[in-house]
Amino acid sequence: MELLQVNGLLKHYGTPTLTESINLSLKQKRRRSSPPALDGVSFTIGKGEAFGLVGESGSGKSTLARLICRMDTPTAGQLLWNGEDITELRGKRLKGFRQHIQMIFQDPVSSLSPYQTVEQAIREPLRNFGLGSRSERDILVQELIKDVGLDPKLASRYPSELSGGQNQRVNIARALVCKPSLVVCDEPLSSLDAPMQTQILTLLARLRDQRALSYLFISHDLLAVQSLCDRIAVMYRGAIVEIFDSSQMSVIHHHPYTKLLLSSILIANPLKRHQWKETETEKDDKATSEEGGCSFYNRCPFGTPLCREVKPQLKLRERGHYAACHELDDTSDL
Numbered sequence: 001m002e003l004l005q006v007n008g009l010l011k012h013y014g015t016p017t018l019t020e021s022i023n024l025s026l027k028q029k030r031r032r033s034s035p036p037a038l039d040g041v042s043f044t045i046g047k048g049e050a051f052g053l054v055g056e057s058g059s060g061k062s063t064l065a066r067l068i069c070r071m072d073t074p075t076a077g078q079l080l081w082n083g084e085d086i087t088e089l090r091g092k093r094l095k096g097f098r099q100h101i102q103m104i105f106q107d108p109v110s111s112l113s114p115y116q117t118v119e120q121a122i123r124e125p126l127r128n129f130g131l132g133s134r135s136e137r138d139i140l141v142q143e144l145i146k147d148v149g150l151d152p153k154l155a156s157r158y159p160s161e162l163s164g165g166q167n168q169r170v171n172i173a174r175a176l177v178c179k180p181s182l183v184v185c186d187e188p189l190s191s192l193d194a195p196m197q198t199q200i201l202t203l204l205a206r207l208r209d210q211r212a213l214s215y216l217f218i219s220h221d222l223l224a225v226q227s228l229c230d231r232i233a234v235m236y237r238g239a240i241v242e243i244f245d246s247s248q249m250s251v252i253h254h255h256p257y258t259k260l261l262l263s264s265i266l267i268a269n270p271l272k273r274h275q276w277k278e279t280e281t282e283k284d285d286k287a288t289s290e291e292g293g294c295s296f297y298n299r300c301p302f303g304t305p306l307c308r309e310v311k312p313q314l315k316l317r318e319r320g321h322y323a324a325c326h327e328l329d330d331t332s333d334l
């Protein structure tokens with residue numbers, strides 16, 4: 001059985017409240033309701049699996065992370081945890097569930113209280129969830145400090161007295177102290193320099209093996225995701241446009257948006273990376289997903305009238321490879 005099953009998640013932030021809607025005309029309502037942050041997202045994460053999520057800024061990655069951790073509720077859709085529906089969990093049951101999914105955030109310093117030492121920050125979740133006796137907590141905290149590669153002498157230091165990498169290790173220890181099954185890592189490398197990114201990636205890989213953890217690993221960096229994850233999902237404008245095994249990244253026929261992401265890795269000069277974006281101006285600006293077509297149509301060099309009219313569905317192409325693209329329909333039918 002899958003650890004986590006995400007079924008058709010929809011999140012709409014821009015919907016006017018009931019009172020507001022009464023006073024708005026239909027035209028005003030249409031203008032007020034922005035496109036959904038998540039538009040029917042479905043995937044699964046297996047036990048012990050590292051599942052990567054990539055996509056540009058604003059594509060809905062953090063929204064998805066927050067919904068999975070039940071820090072926010074979806075507008076529609078379903079979340080199953082070990083087969084149990086957790087979409088509507090409330091109160092004590094929700095608090096109990098939170099122990100099983102922990103999150104690591106982008107900014108290691110602001111994720112920690114400036115008034116807590118390393119030791120206090122790691123111990124806090126144990127107290128919140130009422131786990132272990134005082135001496136058991138002491139042992140767990142000391143073990144974790146060593147396990148995440150921190151010098152035990154740093155235990156009494158505050159975040160301002162540590163480097164970014166050391167603070168991120170504290171966040172990782174804090175996330176692991178309650179022995180979660182799934183850790184959601186939301187851009188955990190992006191505020192670190194390159195050597196530190198490699199160290200944290202290596203640490204996450206080791207901890208996963210040692211503790212049989214599952215990860216939802218979110219990043220802009222496709223290579224970092226490939227190095228850690230078993231499978232990769234690519235998000236564009238609130239939808240998953242492709243899912244593939246990371247071992248297949250260099251051999252499969254990708255969705256055009258993934259090709260664009262891959263080209264940004266392969267083309268060293270940043271000014272030459274986004275040449276595809278210029279196609280936006282060559283096409284009818286009104287032809288967007290709002291009218292039912294492919295949301296990538298305006299940026300896609302392969303777009304056809306069918307892409308403008310009909311939204312492509314995420315379909316199985318070959319073993320482990322799903323993509324939402326009419327162009328790939330043609331190639332897979334060959």
Ligand SMILES: Nc1ncnc2c1ncn2[C@@H]1O[C@H](COP(=O)(O)OP(=O)(O)OP(=O)(O)O)[C@@H](O)[C@H]1O
Nearest residue numbers: 013014036037055056057058059060061062063064
């Ligand atoms: N609390 C909120 N209220 C209103 N709109 C929001 C809220 N949070 C996110 N959004 C909108 O939802 C969309 C998705 O945002 P989200 O932060 O999930 O994207 P992201 O892919 O994580 O971006 P980034 O990589 O920059 O963090 C964006 O259009 C954003 O403006």
